[in-house]
Amino acid sequence: MQQVSDSSQSPGYDPAPTSSRGLIVDRIRSAGTLSRVELTQLTGLKAPSVTAVVRRLIDDGLVAETGRGASTSIGGKPRTLLQIRAAARYVVGVHLSEDHLTYVLVDYAGGVVARWRRDGPGDDSDPEQVVARVAIETGELIASSGVDPALVLGLGFVCPGPLIRNRGVTSAPPSMTRWVGFPIRSRLEERLGMPVLLENDATAAAAGTRLTTSHDVSVMAALFMSEGIGSGLRLNGNVYQGAHGNAGEVGHICVQIGGPRCWCGGTGCLEALAGPAAVVAKARAAGLDLGSHRHSGVAAFAAIARLALSGDSRAEAIIRDSAAWIALGAQTIANMYDVQLLVLTGPAFAVAGTIYLPILQERILSSVFGRSVGTKVVLDERGHDAAAIGAALMMLKSEHAISA
Amino acid sequence: MQQVSDSSQSPGYDPAPTSSRGLIVDRIRSAGTLSRVELTQLTGLKAPSVTAVVRRLIDDGLVAETGRGASTSIGGKPRTLLQIRAAARYVVGVHLSEDHLTYVLVDYAGGVVARWRRDGPGDDSDPEQVVARVAIETGELIASSGVDPALVLGLGFVCPGPLIRNRGVTSAPPSMTRWVGFPIRSRLEERLGMPVLLENDATAAAAGTRLTTSHDVSVMAALFMSEGIGSGLRLNGNVYQGAHGNAGEVGHICVQIGGPRCWCGGTGCLEALAGPAAVVAKARAAGLDLGSHRHSGVAAFAAIARLALSGDSRAEAIIRDSAAWIALGAQTIANMYDVQLLVLTGPAFAVAGTIYLPILQERILSSVFGRSVGTKVVLDERGHDAAAIGAALMMLKSEHAISA
DNA sequence: CCGGTTAGTTAGATCTGTGAATATAGTGGG
DNA sequence: CCCACTATATTCACAGATCTAACTAACCGG
Structure with a gap:
């Protein structure tokens, strides 16, 4: 085990924007367009500070004013909207x-x-x-x-x-x-x-699932499925990384004692039981025609997903079986992290998410903790690139x- | 579901000591005794700021100087040690x-x-x-x-x-x-x-497991077993609470599809399979003599633990079976939170921890992630009051x- | 006693954020 | 059309925290 002494003694989560400058840029970016008044509410800073920081951002060409906001019904000066200068x-x-x-x-x-x-x-x-x-x-x-x-x-x-x-x-x-x-x-x-x-x-x-997933979501997780399965936790826009940068390894929690052996060395890992590679292996064993796709990887998994979506009952059964296991992982995330929102993302969910989504939703809502707080589960529309x-x-x- | 609008818009973790005053008090408290030089290193503040803050703390009677530290071999002024005024x-x-x-x-x-x-x-x-x-x-x-x-x-x-x-x-x-x-x-x-x-x-x-569990542990979790099973995550001395204050509900993750029904409404919950109540029920079914203890609760569990520790093989088998399941929960904590240290605490571990500890340790070290980073598992000596x-x-x- | 070394303090500058008052830009009523 | 009224944004003077730089304090070894 190489003992790593990281230069910056990382505290287990990524560097929160300590400067109010970064904080304000982040807020404008995730909101798309924002007024100074809203910034005072979101950041806790007072109006003069916001004015000062915003002016410097405008001077530096990072932010621009972009017209007026909707005037309130009662009257008063309308808010000036701010926007990141994309270029x-x-x-x-x-x-x-x-x-x-x-x-x-x-x-x-x-x-x-x-x-x-x-x-x-x-x-x-x-x-x-x-x-x-x-x-x-x-x-x-x-x-x-x-x-x-x-x-x-x-x-x-x-x-x-x-x-x-x-x-x-x-x-x-x-x-x-x-x-x-x-x-x-x-x-x-x-x-x-x-x-x-x-x-x-x-x-x-x-971090990549669109920040604009409703403004009041401050604690959310992503369930990511590509070749493997992992998850990430985001708190107020900062990701949690854990002590060594390995937090959220939901693919290698054991969901079946004595289950199949995983490449990681463990047995009964969620990934070994229900990950894309396992799905492909089962489909191949069942004699499904995966076309000219390579022997493994997301491409073969996508082929199975297409079969399932086009009505092939054997393909559908295999994927629904995978979903039943993955739902356990989703429930674990909800219980351990207590999130308001769980986003399904990554290439595998991009092609098969519509099959997985309802099964995961149902499992989460069937646990007291998910039900009592109304944890939402949604599909990321940009799973491929998230x-x-x-x-x-x-x-x-x-x-x-x-x-x- | 009553919609709660919390007065303080909590960010998912408890209020980090934003004031350097609180930061310094915390550091001295958890270290027991500390010099100003060490405080500059720990807090990132420069020497003059530390001097100023510490002076006010002394004036307010919260901190006291308590002699000199060990002088370095080379020479130089010895460090003045600071200590919280306990009273x-x-x-x-x-x-x-x-x-x-x-x-x-x-x-x-x-x-x-x-x-x-x-x-x-x-x-x-x-x-x-x-x-x-x-x-x-x-x-x-x-x-x-x-x-x-x-x-x-x-x-x-x-x-x-x-x-x-x-x-x-x-x-x-x-x-x-x-x-x-x-x-x-x-x-x-x-x-x-x-x-x-x-x-x-x-x-x-x-939060209660002694902070002095080695200075370089900034990310740790507690696995808590009383009547129920739960866990808590501590980051740099701040606990993570989740969006609704329910993070770490490891007792109600499903570890066995189709397992026994839990009071929470789910099935196959860790707590229902292996919690103290389940252990007591199994012992009772096996006809073990639990003495005059009440029909449930930690007291009955403690009686079984004593039997197991004194050599009763049936009691030992029941508890070891529980430990095998709980080890899954411990592994889940390690994988999801990526901690440097996992502390077993709470009344149940206070009486039976010596049986659980090696089984949990072995499971964690058998997963790549635990092994590659050397996650430690220890028993809290103050489990009853943690x-x-x-x-x-x-x-x-x-x-x-x-x-x- | 004196240079070397580390710990801690003082003084002054800077930066950040605050509060109070003021300027700006709309709405709606007479 | 002018005038309250309202909400937004800015200006200005000030308080506080924290930094840099220079200094004092305490102890070592010879």
């Missing part, structure tokens, strides 16, 4: 999975400017080569978008599996074993010449973090 | 369970000055009467300790079951159904005339909370 800055988000590399270019307002999807590194890829490729493709992405590279603040990189905060992964599924121990972050920073943030895919997805977008947004947020 | 303030902690009322009087340094244990309210008790009794007994506790009542800052009250933050419980085990919806906090404040903090027993226990002490400590901490 002020940019960040890149990259999601590495077993068979895909997803790139997004996100503007300062949090909008996706460009989105690339490249066939992934493939089995047993060499991390050094992948890093080189990411650096090149990131440059191409920025160039092809016509964005001034000087305005790009940095890159957020997400990968599956448990990781050492801002270093690399500590273990990985069979096809990515060469990534274990590889110093992803520092190698990327060297190649790119810009700050890089490394994050777990599920945690990033929690992790990459989340990585980018986390990088955006870190801009104003205290750098003591 | 400066006091707080009361009360733990209500099905069959006991536990009182602790805690001084400003966090030390337990007095401890009372009273036979509990009994089945189906009237909340109003219990509140009256608690008010009277709290007065007696303070009086008999010779503490000036004016120095008592407030009372922390913990009870089992999910609660609405600072209001009352939303559901309860069969013997406490009359507590559901009862406005515990406001009624207690009216009777006592001092601030009352209401908290879940497991969450409070997380919840009450935790309630008191949380009240102590809230003293310096921002009251905007």
Whole structure:
């Protein structure tokens, strides 16, 4: 076990915007458009402070006034609406999975400017080569978008599996074993010449699900399913990472004593029983025709989902069986985290979420705790890119973090 | 479902000490004794700020200098040690369970000055009467300790079951159904005339496990077993409460599909399968002689634990079976929260912890995530009083909370 | 006794946020 | 059309916290 002494003694959650400047930028960004009065309510600051901070943001070209708000029925000066200047800055988000590399270019307002999807590194890829490729493709992405590279603040990189905060992964599924121990972050920073943030895919997805999921949701979680299953917790816009950056590993909780062996070494893991790979294996065993898809990965899972949605009863039974197990994971998240909202996201839910959603909803509402507080479960409409977008947004947020 | 609009818009975790005053008091309290230099390192403040804050604390009689620290081998002025003035303030902690009322009087340094244990309210008790009794007994506790009542800052009250933050419980085990919806906090404040903090027993226990569990543990959880099973998460000395104050309800995660029905309405709950009540029921069914103990509760569980520890193989088998299930809960906590340390606490672990500990340890270390980061599992030596002490400590901490 | 070393303080500057008063921009009534 | 009325936003003077820089305090070893 390499003992890691992280330079910044991380407190278990990501750097909350200590500066009121960052706090205000975050609020405007997640609301889309906001007045100064609302900012005083949201931040707890007094009006003069808000005025001062906002003026500097406008002077710096990060925020712009954008017309008047709806005047109240009674009268009074209408609120001046503020908005992030989208073109002020940019960040890149990259999601590495077993068979895909997803790139997004996100503007300062949090909008996706460009989105690339490249066939992934493939089995047993060499991390050094992948890093080189990411650096090149990131440059191409920025160039092809016509964005001034000087305005790009940095890159957020997400990968599956448990990781050492801002270093690399500590273990990985069979096809990515060469990534274990590889110093992803520092190698990327060297190649790119810009700050890089490394994050777990599920945690990033929690940051990436559209912040505007109703204003009064301050505690929410993402259940993320790609090749693996993970979850992330978001508190007031800050993700919870745990002591070592591995919080939310719901895919490797044991839901069946004596269950099947998992690549992680355990038995009865949720992922081994009901993850996409397990679904594909069962479908193959049942003799389903998955077409020309590769022997594993999300593509094969998507094929099964399409069969199920088009009425194939065997495919549907297999997926509903998976959903029954995953519902246990969802219930565990609700019980352990006590969230107001659970968002289903990631590539697997993007293709099969409509089958999973009602089953998970029903399970959560059947537990007292879910029912008594009305925990909501919803599907993320951008599940395919949630992790990459989340990585980018986390990088955006870190801009104003205290750098003591 | 009564929609509760909490006065303070709580962010999902308890008020972090925003004032550096509170931050410094907390640090000194948890360290026991500390110098100004160490405070600069721990808080991130510079020396002059620490000097200023500490001077005011000394002037206010909350902190005292207490001799010199060990001089470094090389030379230089030895550090002046600071210490909380224990007699400066006091707080009361009360733990209500099905069959006991536990009182602790805690001084400003966090030390337990007095401890009372009273036979509990009994089945189906009237909340109003219990509140009256608690008010009277709290007065007696303070009086008999010779503490000036004016120095008592407030009372922390913990009870089992999910609660609405600072209001009352939303559901309860069969013997406490009359507590559901009862406005515990406001009624207690009216009777006592001092601030009352209401908290879940497991969450409070997380706050109560001695803070000095090694200085570099910033993310830890408590697994609490009394009549029920719960858990609490502590981040840098602040407990995580979740959106509604119900985080960590590990007792009602489903660990066996189609398992036995639980009082909460679910099936296969950890608590229903392996909680103390289930252990007692199994022992009774197996014909074990539990002596003159009441038909349920921790007392009967303790009798079984004593049998097991004294070599009764049937009792041991029953408890080891329970431990195997509870180990799943412990693993879930480790995976979801990613903690550095898991403390077993509460009355049930106080009597049977030595049987549970190795089984839980082994399970956690058998999961990659536990093994790769070396999650520690330990037994709290003050399990009986952890919840009450935790309630008191949380009240102590809230003293310096921002009251905007 | 004196340089070396670490701990802690004082003094002054800066920055942040506050409160009170004021300016701005609309609504609706006479 | 002018005038209260209302809500939004800004200005200005001040209080507080925290920083930098320079200084004093206490102890070591020779």
